[in-house]
Amino acid sequence: xxxxRRMRVLREVARRGxxxxxxxALNYTPSAVSQQVATLEREIGVALVERGPRSxxxxxxxxxxxxxxxxxxxxxxxxxxxVREIAGLRGGRLRLATFRTAGETIMARAxxxxxxxxxxxxxxxxxxxxxxxxxLIKSGEIDLGLDFEYDHxxxxxxxxxxxxxxxxxxxxxxxxxxxxxxxxxxxELDELAGEAWxxxxxxxxxxxxxxxxxxxAGFEAQVKFETDDYHVAEALVAxxxxxxFLPRMAVATAHPDIVVRPVAPTPPMRRIFAVFRAGxxxxxxxxxxxxxxxxxxxxxxxxxxxxxxxxxx
Amino acid sequence: xxxGRPLDLRRIELLEHIERGGTIxxxxxxxxxxxxxxxxxxxxxxxxxxxxxxxxSPRExxxxxxxxxxxxxxAYIxxxxxxxxxxVREIAQLRGGQxxxxxxxxxxETLVADAVxxxxxxxxxxxxxxxxxxxxxxxxLLRAGEVDVALTFAYDGVDSPVLDQRLALAHLCxxxxxxxxPAGHRLAxxxxxxxxxxxxxxxxxxxxxxxxxxxxxxxxxxxxxxxxVVLATDDYRIAQAxxxxxxxVTFLPRLATRALHAGCAVRPLEGDGLFRHIYAAHRVxxxxxPALARMLEVLREIGRDDAPAADYPGGIHA
Numbered sequence: 001x002x003x004x005r006r007m008r009v010l011r012e013v014a015r016r017g018x019x020x021x022x023x024x025a026l027n028y029t030p031s032a033v034s035q036q037v038a039t040l041e042r043e044i045g046v047a048l049v050e051r052g053p054r055s056x057x058x059x060x061x062x063x064x065x066x067x068x069x070x071x072x073x074x075x076x077x078x079x080x081x082x083v084r085e086i087a088g089l090r091g092g093r094l095r096l097a098t099f100r101t102a103g104e105t106i107m108a109r110a111x112x113x114x115x116x117x118x119x120x121x122x123x124x125x126x127x128x129x130x131x132x133x134x135x136l137i138k139s140g141e142i143d144l145g146l147d148f149e150y151d152h153x154x155x156x157x158x159x160x161x162x163x164x165x166x167x168x169x170x171x172x173x174x175x176x177x178x179x180x181x182x183x184x185x186x187x188e189l190d191e192l193a194g195e196a197w198x199x200x201x202x203x204x205x206x207x208x209x210x211x212x213x214x215x216x217a218g219f220e221a222q223v224k225f226e227t228d229d230y231h232v233a234e235a236l237v238a239x240x241x242x243x244x245f246l247p248r249m250a251v252a253t254a255h256p257d258i259v260v261r262p263v264a265p266t267p268p269m270r271r272i273f274a275v276f277r278a279g280x281x282x283x284x285x286x287x288x289x290x291x292x293x294x295x296x297x298x299x300x301x302x303x304x305x306x307x308x309x310x311x312x313x
Numbered sequence: 314x315x316x317g318r319p320l321d322l323r324r325i326e327l328l329e330h331i332e333r334g335g336t337i338x339x340x341x342x343x344x345x346x347x348x349x350x351x352x353x354x355x356x357x358x359x360x361x362x363x364x365x366x367x368x369x370s371p372r373e374x375x376x377x378x379x380x381x382x383x384x385x386x387x388a389y390i391x392x393x394x395x396x397x398x399x400x401v402r403e404i405a406q407l408r409g410g411q412x413x414x415x416x417x418x419x420x421x422e423t424l425v426a427d428a429v430x431x432x433x434x435x436x437x438x439x440x441x442x443x444x445x446x447x448x449x450x451x452x453x454l455l456r457a458g459e460v461d462v463a464l465t466f467a468y469d470g471v472d473s474p475v476l477d478q479r480l481a482l483a484h485l486c487x488x489x490x491x492x493x494x495p496a497g498h499r500l501a502x503x504x505x506x507x508x509x510x511x512x513x514x515x516x517x518x519x520x521x522x523x524x525x526x527x528x529x530x531x532x533x534x535x536x537x538x539x540x541x542v543v544l545a546t547d548d549y550r551i552a553q554a555x556x557x558x559x560x561x562v563t564f565l566p567r568l569a570t571r572a573l574h575a576g577c578a579v580r581p582l583e584g585d586g587l588f589r590h591i592y593a594a595h596r597v598x599x600x601x602x603p604a605l606a607r608m609l610e611v612l613r614e615i616g617r618d619d620a621p622a623a624d625y626p627g628g629i630h631a
Contacts, residue, residue: 002394004322044398046405047601053478057458059602060411061404068397072390076319079386080362086379087364283378 002044004076007069009036010048014066018056040065086283093122094285097133097145101230101250102272106166106300107146110292117292121285129228130275131205134158137277143286144276146293148205151268152212156205162280163273164290167297171209171268172260172306174237174246179259186264189217196242198233199223206270210245213268234258251306260306272297322394324358325387327351328380331367337374405603408438412604415444415451416464419549419569420591424485425464428611439604447523448475455480455594461605462612463594466566468524469587470531475594482592483609485616488566490528490587491579493556501578508536508582515561516540523547524589529564532587553577591616 012022013033023030041048048062058066085093094114098107103125111123126133130147137145138160147163149155150171173192175182181191192214199210199221206228214221224242227233233244234255247270251260274293280286327340331351334340341351352369359366366380376384403409416425421443429441444451448465455463456479465482467474469490474482492511494501500510516533518540519525526545533540543561546552549569556563557576566589570579593612600606 001322001391002398004319004390004394007397008319044401044405046401046603050596050598050601052596052598055479057596057598059599060461060604061401061602064400064404064410065397068393068400072393072397073319075386075390075393076322079325079383079390080320082382082386083362083364083366083379086377086382087362277378280378 002065003040004072006036006040006043007065008073009033010040010062010066011069011073013037013049013056014058014062014069085285093124094144094289095124095126095142096289097126097128097130097136097142099130099146099148100127100228101247102146102148103127104253105249106272106293106296109296109300110289113292113296114289118285118288129204131156131203134161134275137161137275143280143283144274144289147273147275148270149273150206150209150270152216153205153209158275160278161275162278163275164294166272166274166293167301168269168271169301170248170262171245171270172248172251172262174234174244174254174258174260176237176240176243177257177259178240179243181261182259184261186262188264189214190219192243193217193219195222196224197221198225198227198236198242198244201226201228204228209268213245231255248306249300262306320361321358322387322390324354325383326391327354327358328366328376328384329387331355331374332376332381332384335373337367337369340374403438407436407603407607410438410604411440411442412462412602412608413442413444413460414462414464414608415446415454415460417447417466418445419566420464420466421445423568423571424591424612424615427615428608431611431615432608436604436607452480452594455596458596461595461599461602462608465592465594466524467590467592468528469589470535471524471527474590474592479597480594481597481600482594483613485591485593485612487588487590488568489581490532490564490589491567491570491581493553493563493565493570493573494578494580495556495559495562496576496578498562498578501580503580505583506580508532509538511562512536512538514541515543517544517546517552517555517561517563518542519547520545525564528587528589532564532582550574 009022009026009028012025013019016022016025019033020030023033026033037049046061047059048065050057050059096107096111107125111125114121115123126142130145133142133145134147134156135158136142137158147155173187181187197210200206210221210223225236227236230246230250234246236242237244238255238257245268246254246260254260274290276286276290281290327344330340330344331337334343337351338348341348344351355367362379364379365377366383368375368377400409414425414429425443429443432439432441444460448463451460451463452465452475454460456477465475492506500506516529518529529540544555549565552563552565553574555561557574567579573579593609595605595609600609
């Protein structure tokens with residue numbers, strides 16, 4: 001195996017065009033540089049530099065090796081930087097991904113708190129659907145992503161990841177404010193047979209939740225509209241074209257012309273998880289963020305009520 | 314400023330063995346280390362980075378996040394190192410790499426073409442790049458490292474070989490200067506020509522930029538007359554065509570007459586002859602590159618074979 005430190009010497013000779021300039025840059029003596037290059041030449045069995053009277057020029061082999069040395073040394077520096085980032089929060093980076101309702105609530109608050117505590121860590125956030133961004137955990141493009149799991153629905157598992165349950169988020173029913181059942185404290189599902197529904201698109205892992213739940217209550221849901229955007233769903237509910245299941249987390253930011261009522265007798269739930277790289281909690285940034293998310297989620301779960309527009313305390 | 318010393322890859326690679334072995338002692342076994350030796354190497358690396366890379370317990374050793382990140386990068390780096398080594402060894406064994414040649418035209422069509430053909434047949438892995446021009450154009454490229462070997466020449470009595478302490482010259486051959494006559498010229502029946510006999514002929518020469526003009530003037534003056542120049546061209550094929558249609562006579566180096574116009578005859582001068590000396594120039598130290606060293610050998614060999622193989626196209630006693 002070629003010696004990386006000697007390759008670094010060659011790289012400096014290539015960059016600076018002379019043994020003595022390379023020696024200055026490396027804090028070596030010129031003869032030490034010359035010797036290192038000669039050793040590398042012996043190891044690999046071919047001349048790497050043309051030793052001319054006034055200047056040093058690389059041979060074809062020397063140029064090829066110096067090009068590789070650039071790439072290899074850059075990679076080694078990246079490795080070192082990444083390790084130092086993991087070792088301390090200073091200068092670290094945390095790449096987050098969230099779905100919409102959590103992004104507007106627990107994630108927004110967690111980011112604010114994290115930034116206050118660790119202003120030197122660079123935060124990045126993408127919003128999307130878990131099935132799109134969770135696979136990026138494995139490839140290392142994101143460090144932490146939020147996921148949800150609805151009652152009765154299967155959940156996609158992501159390879160090489162770990163997770164932490166953050167909270168249980170109760171699912172209520174969103175009705176237009178003038179709906180016949182809007183005044184009721186809680187609603188039993190069989191009271192909703194015959195309603196038009198707004199459900200999730202097949203892309204979402206919440207797809208089928210409306211159908212399953214209504215089937216469990218003994219009727220077939222008439223899903224007239226499909227959207228994965230809660231705000232669109234709420235607007236459709238407000239105009240009276242249909243009703244929809246809505247997680248309690250979304251209520252705080254809900255449309256003013258709708259009401260959300262809990263389901264009786266057994267409220268359906270979704271669970272919210274933080275998902276991260278296996279072993280990710282050993283990274284101080286990831287672990288600090290997971291802790292914050294747990295604290296904030298616990299507060300949110302405890303404090304929220306069903307009044308639309310009421311921000312959790 | 315260059316950054317500090319790079320990390321020691323061999324130490325980083327210990328991580329992979331620990332990950333695979335699951336314990337320090339298993340890793341130490343496969344590495345032929347003692348447990349304490351391995352632990353010490355690890356501690357040095359951890360100290361350098363200021364963070365734990367391995368979580369050790371009596372029953373297992375697992376990599377920390379930092380350790381795993383480092384291990385993944387090390388795998389990439391090792392692949393790249395192997396690739397580098399392979400590539401350089403191929404260059405060493407003349408199975409890879411490239412050689413950049415610059416030549417002037419008459420030699421490019423003959424000696425260099427033969428050398429390139431021979432080289433390609435024997436070492437097809439080496440990429441050859443050929444540039445044609447005039448030495449004054451490409452010698453600066455040789456000095457600058459953009460060309461590896463450059464063909465150059467010196468005409469008897471006109472110029473001396475390029476002198477530059479950074480350049481070395483390998484003598485390849487002495488290319489005899491011959492007179493190109495129309496095939497039906499009154500003197501074509503002579504095997505060798507006395508230059509005095511051409512005192513009344515019209516001469517075709519090169520432009521002042523090329524040495525043939527000065528060479529012709531010097532040679533004719535030495536023979537006792539001033540040549541009557543009717544035309545200057547640097548294109549020796551055009552010069553031959555002009556000779557063939559009776560436009561005059563011209564001096565050309567023999568290598569420039571290898572592909573001779575059918576209407577021309579070629580005759581050397583009486584006596585010891587006059588020559589254009591051909592050299593391969595390269596940077597001092599450039600011959601340390603195996604491809605260049607081999608190309609110089611091939612050029613010398615072909616140069617040796619080429620010069621004496623002087624038959625006289627155009628026919629003698631035609």
